[in-house]
Amino acid sequence: MYAQMIKTASAGVKSREEMTDQEREFQDKIDNDIKIEPRDWMPDDYRRTLIRQIGQHAHSEVVGQLPEGNWITRAPTLERKAILLAKVQDEAGHGLYLYSAAETLGESRDELVRLLHEGRMKYSSIFNYPTLNWADIGAVGWLVDGAAIVNQVALQRTSYGPYSRAMIRICKEESFHARQGYHAIMKMAFGTPEQTRQAQSAVDRLWFPAIMMFGPTDADSTNSDQSMAWKIKVKSNDELRQQFVDQTVPQIEYLGLDLPDPNIKWNEERGHYDFSDPDWSEFFNVIKGNGPCNVDRMKDRVAAWDDGEWVRDGLLAHAQKKAAAKVAAE
Amino acid sequence: MKNEWPLWEIFIRGQHGMSHRHVGSLHAPDAEMAIKNARDVYTRRNEGVSIWVVEAKHISATAPGDKGPLFEPSESKIYRHPTFFDIPEEVGSM
Numbered sequence: 332m333y334a335q336m337i338k339t340a341s342a343g344v345k346s347r348e349e350m351t352d353q354e355r356e357f358q359d360k361i362d363n364d365i366k367i368e369p370r371d372w373m374p375d376d377y378r379r380t381l382i383r384q385i386g387q388h389a390h391s392e393v394v395g396q397l398p399e400g401n402w403i404t405r406a407p408t409l410e411r412k413a414i415l416l417a418k419v420q421d422e423a424g425h426g427l428y429l430y431s432a433a434e435t436l437g438e439s440r441d442e443l444v445r446l447l448h449e450g451r452m453k454y455s456s457i458f459n460y461p462t463l464n465w466a467d468i469g470a471v472g473w474l475v476d477g478a479a480i481v482n483q484v485a486l487q488r489t490s491y492g493p494y495s496r497a498m499i500r501i502c503k504e505e506s507f508h509a510r511q512g513y514h515a516i517m518k519m520a521f522g523t524p525e526q527t528r529q530a531q532s533a534v535d536r537l538w539f540p541a542i543m544m545f546g547p548t549d550a551d552s553t554n555s556d557q558s559m560a561w562k563i564k565v566k567s568n569d570e571l572r573q574q575f576v577d578q579t580v581p582q583i584e585y586l587g588l589d590l591p592d593p594n595i596k597w598n599e600e601r602g603h604y605d606f607s608d609p610d611w612s613e614f615f616n617v618i619k620g621n622g623p624c625n626v627d628r629m630k631d632r633v634a635a636w637d638d639g640e641w642v643r644d645g646l647l648a649h650a651q652k653k654a655a656a657k658v659a660a661e
Numbered sequence: 662m663k664n665e666w667p668l669w670e671i672f673i674r675g676q677h678g679m680s681h682r683h684v685g686s687l688h689a690p691d692a693e694m695a696i697k698n699a700r701d702v703y704t705r706r707n708e709g710v711s712i713w714v715v716e717a718k719h720i721s722a723t724a725p726g727d728k729g730p731l732f733e734p735s736e737s738k739i740y741r742h743p744t745f746f747d748i749p750e751e752v753g754s755m
Contacts, residue, residue: 371725417705424702431686434668440688441665500685504706643690644664650691 333391333455333479335546336618340379341557361562366492369435377561381491382436383452384563386443389429390454394628396422398462399471407465414511415468421508425501432493448633456614459622460540466519466526470533472512474541474579480505481575482545490562513582520586531588538591539609545572547611576604668717669695671702673709681713692716 347355353372360367367373396419403419406412430440446452457475462468483505486498519530546552546568558564566574580595594607616622666688672681684703689695695714703709723731739745748755 368725370722420701420705424705427687427702428685434686439665497685643666646690646694647664647666650694653691 333395333482333544334384334387335453335455335544336552337380337384337387337554337558339554339557339563340376340383344557344560358560361490361560364488364490366495367490368492376557377563378436380558380561380563381494382433382438382443384558385429385433385436385494386438386446386452387454389426389433389443390447390452391458392422392426392429394454394458394632395475397628397631398458398460398624399468401462402465402468405465406468411515418472418508418511421504425497425504428497428500429494432491432497435493444636448629448636450620450629453618454628455544456617456622457540457544458628459617459624460537461624463536464529464533466516466529466533467537469512469514469516469519469530470537472508472510473516473582474512474534474537475544476505476508476512477579478541478544478575480509481571481578485565485571488562488565517586520588527588530586534583534586534588535591539613542572542576542606543609543611543614543617545569545575547614548608551611573603576606580604666690669699669714670717670720671695671699672713672715673699673703674711675709676707681711684708686717689714 345354347358350358354374357367357373357377367377399415399419399422403412403415406415430443433443434440443452447454457478462471480502483498483502487495487502489495489498516530516533519526519533521527522530549555549567549569552568555564555567559567576595580590583590592607594605596605598605617625620626667690668686669689669692670686671684673684674681687695687698687702689698692714695716696712699712699714704712735741
C-alpha cells in the first residue's frame with residue numbers, strides 16, 4: 332500500500348507465557364481495542380515498526396505529489412487545474428499529518444526525510460510510474476487513491492492513537508480525490524475516440540501497478556504476523572487487494588472500457604472477482620529502485636529540499652532575532 | 662539538518678460555537694508562521710473560525726502512569742450524576 336513490505340522489527344510473535352508482565356498488559360490493551368498513546372509504555376519493536384510504516388506512508392504522500400504535479404500547468408481547463416492543485420495540496424497535508432504521528436514516537440521529521448533522501452527509507456512503488464496523458468491523472472485519483480482508501484479505511488482501526496487519528500482525517504479528504512479522478516476519466520471515456528483511447532491506455536497501464544500497491548501475496552508477506560498481532564496492520568494484503576478489485580471492476584465496466592486483465596471474471600462460488608497476479612518480479616524490481624521514474628522522483632525530492640534550505644534557515648534566523656530582541660526589551 | 666523548526670500544537674474553533682479543539686501539529690519558525698501554516702493545513706474545508714497555536718514544549722501533561730490515582734476515584738462517585746436520584750413522576754420534569 333502506501334506502506335509496502337514494512338519489515339516488522341521482531342523476533343516473532345511471543346506467546347503469552349513468553350511475555351513479560353509489561354508486554355502482556357500492552358497486548359491486552361491492543362486486544363481490547365484500547366489505543367496506545369505516545370507516552371504509554373510500548374515494546375521497542377512496536378515503536379520501531381511503527382516509525383518505519385508511518386514514515387514510509389508519509390514519504391508516499393509527499394512523493395505522490397510529483398506524478399500529478401506534472402500535469403498542473405497542462406490541465407485542460409481552469410476548473411480542472413484548481414481541482415488538481417487542491418488535491419496535490421491535500422497530499423502535502425497528508426504527509427504532514429503522518430510525519431507528525433511519527434514524531435510522537437520520538438523520530439524527527441527532518442531525520443525521516445534524511446533517511447528517505449539517503450535511500451534508506453522507501454515510498455510506495457506506484458509513484459515510480461509516469462503520468463503520460465491527461466487520462467492518467469483521472470486514473471491516479473480513481474485507482475491509486477481508491478486503493479489507498481481501501482487500505483486507509485482499515486487503518487483507521489490501527490492500535491496507535493496518533494496514526495489512527497491521522498487516518499481518519501486523511502480518509503475524509505481522500506474520497507474527494509477518488510471522485511474527482513473518476514469524474515475526470517468519465518469525461519475522457521465518454522469523449523472523442525482519441526480521448527476514449529487515452530482513457531483505455533491509462534487503465535491498461537495503471538491497473539497492475541495499482542493492485543501491486545497492496546504488497547506481496549500473503550504467502551510472501553513474512554513480516555505480517557507480528558504487525559497483525561499488534562494491530563499495526565489490520566487486514567492482510569490479499570484481503571485488501573480483493574476488496575479493491577471487487578469495488579473497481581464494475582466502475583471500469585461503467586466507463587465502457589475493456590478490462591485490463593482478461594482473467595477478471597466473477598466467481599459465483601467465492602462471491603468475488605477472480606483476477607491475474609501482477610508480475611511480482613516487476614514489483615520487486617521497482618521497489619529495488621529500477622522502476623521507470625525512481626531516479627527522477629528522488630532527484631526532484633532532494634532538489635526541492637536543498638533548494639528550500641535558504642528559506643528554512645532564513646525564517647528561523649529571523650524568528651530567533653525577533654525573539655532575542657523581545658527578551659532584550661523586557 | 663539541525664536547523665529544524667520547532668513543533669507547534671494547533672487548536673481550532675469550529676463553526677458552531679464550540680471550544681477550540683486540538684487538531685494536530687506542525688513545524689514553523691515562529692507563532693506567526695505557525696498560524697499561517699495552520700490555516701493552510703487544517704482549515705481548507707471550512708473547519709474553523711479561529712486558530713490557537715502553542716509551541717509544543719510549553720505544554721505540561723499528566724503522566725500515563727498517573728491515570729489510576731487521578732481518574733479512577735470519580736468512577737465510584739455515581740451520586741455526582743443526575744440519574745442517581747429517583748424523582749417521582751408526579752413532580753414533573755427536573
